[in-house]
Amino acid sequence: MKYPMRALALAGLFSLAPLALATSYSSPEVIVDPSPFKGVHGLAVDRLGRLLAGSVVGNSIYQVDIDDGSVSTLIGPDDGQADDIAIGPNGEMAWTGFYSGRVLYRENDDAPIQVLASDLPGINSLDFNDETGALYASQVFLGDALWEVDRTGQQPPRLIARDMGGFNGFEVGADGWLYGPLWFKGQVVRINPDDGEIKIISSDFKTPAAANFDSKGNLYAIDTFSGQLKQVDQRSGETRVIAQLDSALDNLALDAQDNIYVSNMANNRITQVNPQTGEARQIVGGELAVPAGLTLSEDGKTLYIADVFALRAIDTASGKVTDLRRAHGSDAEYPINVGLGKERLLVTSFSTGTLQLISRADNSTLAMVHQLNAPSAAVELDDGSILVSEMGTGKLLRLMGADLGERIDVLNGLQGPVQMILARDGMVYLTQMSGVLSRFNPATGELTSVAEGLRLPEGLAELPDGHLLVAEPSAQRLVTINPQTGESTIAVEQLPIGLKPGPGMPPTGIPTALAVDAQGRVYFASDIDNGLYRLTPQ
Numbered sequence: 001m002k003y004p005m006r007a008l009a010l011a012g013l014f015s016l017a018p019l020a021l022a023t024s025y026s027s028p029e030v031i032v033d034p035s036p037f038k039g040v041h042g043l044a045v046d047r048l049g050r051l052l053a054g055s056v057v058g059n060s061i062y063q064v065d066i067d068d069g070s071v072s073t074l075i076g077p078d079d080g081q082a083d084d085i086a087i088g089p090n091g092e093m094a095w096t097g098f099y100s101g102r103v104l105y106r107e108n109d110d111a112p113i114q115v116l117a118s119d120l121p122g123i124n125s126l127d128f129n130d131e132t133g134a135l136y137a138s139q140v141f142l143g144d145a146l147w148e149v150d151r152t153g154q155q156p157p158r159l160i161a162r163d164m165g166g167f168n169g170f171e172v173g174a175d176g177w178l179y180g181p182l183w184f185k186g187q188v189v190r191i192n193p194d195d196g197e198i199k200i201i202s203s204d205f206k207t208p209a210a211a212n213f214d215s216k217g218n219l220y221a222i223d224t225f226s227g228q229l230k231q232v233d234q235r236s237g238e239t240r241v242i243a244q245l246d247s248a249l250d251n252l253a254l255d256a257q258d259n260i261y262v263s264n265m266a267n268n269r270i271t272q273v274n275p276q277t278g279e280a281r282q283i284v285g286g287e288l289a290v291p292a293g294l295t296l297s298e299d300g301k302t303l304y305i306a307d308v309f310a311l312r313a314i315d316t317a318s319g320k321v322t323d324l325r326r327a328h329g330s331d332a333e334y335p336i337n338v339g340l341g342k343e344r345l346l347v348t349s350f351s352t353g354t355l356q357l358i359s360r361a362d363n364s365t366l367a368m369v370h371q372l373n374a375p376s377a378a379v380e381l382d383d384g385s386i387l388v389s390e391m392g393t394g395k396l397l398r399l400m401g402a403d404l405g406e407r408i409d410v411l412n413g414l415q416g417p418v419q420m421i422l423a424r425d426g427m428v429y430l431t432q433m434s435g436v437l438s439r440f441n442p443a444t445g446e447l448t449s450v451a452e453g454l455r456l457p458e459g460l461a462e463l464p465d466g467h468l469l470v471a472e473p474s475a476q477r478l479v480t481i482n483p484q485t486g487e488s489t490i491a492v493e494q495l496p497i498g499l500k501p502g503p504g505m506p507p508t509g510i511p512t513a514l515a516v517d518a519q520g521r522v523y524f525a526s527d528i529d530n531g532l533y534r535l536t537p538q
Contacts, residue, residue, distance in 0.1 A: 031523070031533060032532035038499075040263045040265060043253035044093075059500075078502055083098040098123060100504045102115050103115070117150075124169075127171050144162060146161045146167055174217060176193065180210065186206055202233075206223055215258055216258070227244060229252070230242060242273060249263065258275060266327055268284070288305070288525070289530065291308075293377070301317065314532065332347075335349055355404070367404055373392030395412055397410065415433060415434035426442070429460060431460050433508065436451070437486075461522070463516055464518060476497055477493040
């Protein structure tokens, strides 16, 4: 009886007939500046001296001006998805489509793009042997294997080894062996491409992400957990810290002058490091990486944002960004959405199937629930149980118990659930990719349709007058919906939202979330330029 009583008590606080709608909104006000990329990963310096950077979520390869940090697109969607980039002995280029499972290649800027290998999910790092022209590539996270890829694309890849421990950003050494990190074992190793033999060089790492040589044969490697760039003694295995950077490092590359370039996925940052002095200079970067889900504190002063490679808090008055968690430097698991509980943050990751509960008081992790099927959103009910929507199964689950170990299927047959909110009337409202806005009654388990025919609805928030605000990123607009009648009105158009998802990604791509404060001001993040914006009702 808790929820019906609550609904009755709140019914007098706002009436849905008639409703006073804001007729317009201000132009988007920038709260956090935009940045390039969508997480930056593989790096390479080509024979022309160009610094190239790959972004998996951004689905593109970019050219970065080393002097002024300007960024332009070299290869865009959908062929540009690149977790790593390699330059061959004659200037040819190959790259890996992590989600698409493809190895792509072209001889030069004017040549056609070829697919050399496919059906390799999690294809991650690759490099050429400059003496023989052989091309090698590894699978990590969605697989664990090392392959030699046929340069003509006519023959299937040759398997070299499996179950190595995550052979991430590697490079071919002068001796023809492959040198790189085993992500899950904390080691830098070398592997014989002929028979897959592995020899450990160093175990002085927490989570090594990549390794590269300079022109003199010195070996450098990065530790994504500690944020350190290290030089590795190949005989003793001892390491020396060259530069202390931030966690979430992903890749490195060197130019002809042996300057080192390091990518950081959590800040869309590329840093140039002088290996002799350790001096570090940021070439490009941003406060946000891939902003997705967001939720607002009750007082409207703090906006929590799931930034894929970090979980962050933003002061809505100043725009100051504070890291709560960073990927690979904490227990964060690629957060895609965040909900506000009474005393907890509810953080979901559909890429790792995780729900993480974090204390709002001291930022400690209270619970980690795994083996969910692409969870897209979570809300906390009055009794402390958690509702979780699964995009992978179309289910709505209720998690209960001290460790949320008890699971009950409360709904089946949802068509791509994206966002959920617990409204002031005690009902749960949720958007579905099928174009439906639905109402779920937690007390009765009843699901009803509020509005249909929406254009791929994603983000959802409740306005002060009781209307619902829904994001339709594919139409680059927000619409208001009367939850009693289902009547919809376009609230604002031509917003910087609606990035097309790349190959292998969920249909939402990076979901556009919404948050509204007591004054009706609307917060949204751009999946186009990574900026955070505010709309003020006029």
